[in-house]
Amino acid sequence: MGKPEHFPSETIKPVISKAELVRRVSAVLPAESLLYDEEELKPYECDGLSAYRKLPLAVALPETEDQIRAVLKICHEGRVPVVFRGAGTGLSGGALPYEHGLLLGLSKLKRILEIDPVARMARVQPGVRNAAISEAAAQYGLYYAPDPSSQIACSIGGNVAENSGGVHCLKYGLTVNNIMKVRFVTIDGELLEIGGDGLDAPGYDLLALITGSEGLLGVVTEITVKLLPSPVKAQVVLAAFDDVGKAGQAVADIIAARIIPAGLEMMDKKATGAVEQFIGAGYPLDAEAILLCESDGSEEEVESEIARITEVLKAAGATQIRVSQNEAERLKLWAGRKSAFPAVGRILPDYFCLDGTIPRKQLANVLKRIGEMQDTFNLQCANVFHAGDGNLHPLVMFDANDDDQLHRAEQYGAAILELCVEVGGTITGEHGVGIEKINQMCVQFRTPELNTFHSIKHAFDEHGLLNPGKAVPTLQRCAEFGAMHVHRGEEKFPDLPRF
């Protein structure tokens, strides 16, 4: 994985001093919206990837779009790198500050501007919490579908920047499938409307391009999201298995039975053990793996689907099956899954939450190999898994105060990501590359693809001021990384000098 220190080619030095930056930004922001004392900067030194920390030059917390535009213009002129920050729950270090850069936080833009219940859309500011949208829409019988486990904290702007998913995205899609329009400001302060109130927009699909662009192309200042009618009913089935492979096969069997469940999650024994100690969700502790499979829809749909799911799970060899009998029980079963990360965080102070996605048929194989690597790196790993869409979340546990453990954890994480690529998958399904997986980008992509990314970046941000050194590695970095690391026997960057 990637250390936060930058390679020389990725370091950008502003042409104005810190004092000058503060002076200019003070002129466009209210006094309380600009922080530059070390004390005040401290809360912004890291995001959800807390093993890596750095203090920014200053933090700007604008209250309006106009202020954002003015601040960006100043940074553009002064060649000051900028990092955007929503709620700081990101797990790949996307909001990790730079020593020489400004951190621009969106936490003060947290108004829900409009809910149109008839057209089923909500217009919100970027700092609005994900869960707040569904809470506000509930009175109309509507909700916003993507539900990351961090939904009570993470911001919708951050969701757009990461293209976040949730446990319901197998059926309802990711952020990119559930937003209609954004207002977007580029580094030179230019404002654009991307998307529309209809279902498409003219020209190339820039809405898709900026979704998941990790704050490298510009800042999202307003989002119009699609709202869906809340299902009348939802029920979840818990199934226990004495073998991880059988649980994986059960997932394929459900799909083969032409069922697209609203949610289909898996947890291994280490994860259920941690969760049980933490909140007591009622998971069986002797199972090697459990599945949570949810059905939602009308009374009739749910009744018939739950019956079919139960049948398939039985045939797949489940040792125990439980169907939630009421809403409280359903929520309790999900609460266990949604608190898996903090539960694991109680075992050891730090964890890397990996995010590789694989073809589902590789599940048993990959989990087995991840398990074996525990000995190689002498570290523990628990697994939670968006099983329906093949998105793994291995949680590698360590203590960051111990340099050797941190180093081994990085290597373990890297090995898992490379395994995902090897079996035909990707290094990140929903958490983004950030700084954490920057080196593995060199494993997944070759020079021509990276060049395409750099050309796109250049079209939006000529001087590379937005989140430099993250998400897309320079060819230089890949050459350095590749020199240590020959992938699948082929040299990935033959056209670059080795050093």
Next chain:
Amino acid sequence: MSDPLQQFQEKIRSAAANKAPLRIRGSGSKDFYGVKLEGDVLDTRGYSGIVDYEPTELVFTARAGTPLREVEAALAEKGQMLPFEPPHFGPDATFGGCIASGFSGPRRAYHGAVRDFVLGVRSLNAAGEDLQFGGQVMKNVAGYDVSRLLTGSFGTLGLILEVSVKVLPIPDDERTLRLEMNETAAIETMNRCAGQPLPLSATCFTDNSLYIRLSGAASAVSAARKQLGGETIDGKTFWQSVREQTHPFFSNPGTLWRLSMKSTAAPLTLGPTLIEWNGSLRWISGEGDLENRQAVASKAGGYATLFRAQTRPKAIQYLSPAMMALQKKIKQALDPEGLFGPHRLHAEF
């Protein structure tokens, strides 16, 4: 004969060397669309075939030149479908053309558009380099989403070689209802239904009738049918005619306009109208000018497209100056020399 991939690469490289633009084309079923057809034809049909399909993964991969009907037949055999119900607009439409046009059919408002189901694209750029973006997995946020950028780009950003899409099971039951009402009431009804947990899979208003298709578990479909009322009709023929634009509405003489807008927008009174997608897609037939149509659509939060005309139009869509500038930069980023399909989408590039 050398393999088609190599031929494509050679063709692209020699075109680049001669600064002679290329026009990427499948069967030409979407040739009617766009401002200009310029350049030497690069026919994708030689590069055909299903690359990978495992129904339990819900992922399907095929080469660009594969006939769309073959793709749909292979999926149907396993009880699955392309959820965006793409129009073919011709008997030999290709899979690549379907992705490159980005056209979605009646199911779009309920399941999603082509772009919502594209998982990965393999393509050749203007240097003839073989690129892979996205992949064969359901979720992938590594790097910018170039797969979706290529979707709907009409062959102007690169040559799409292979595409992986997410597919879905064909619903167990499907019924179509017809309810008589005027346009205002139909728009109101479509939006009201869409706000309820009903198993909708298509809506259309034309000739003072609202057509509603219900898809899903038999029990859910029959419950919804009781709730909505109306007359049950032969849905297959009707939706096919809307999807392929063979419905009599589309044989009205003159220009066909496509207006995308907020679903709740009031009737536009611009002439004969067919409405889809809960009200967010309005087809208008008859003469008019783009500026005027755009003004109407943009007031309702959308935009206008000149979809089909007797003669090649000067422009099919309007972009704001800031948006035009950015779109041009994207084109330059991916196709710096303007090799692929110049002026197909805009007179400007």
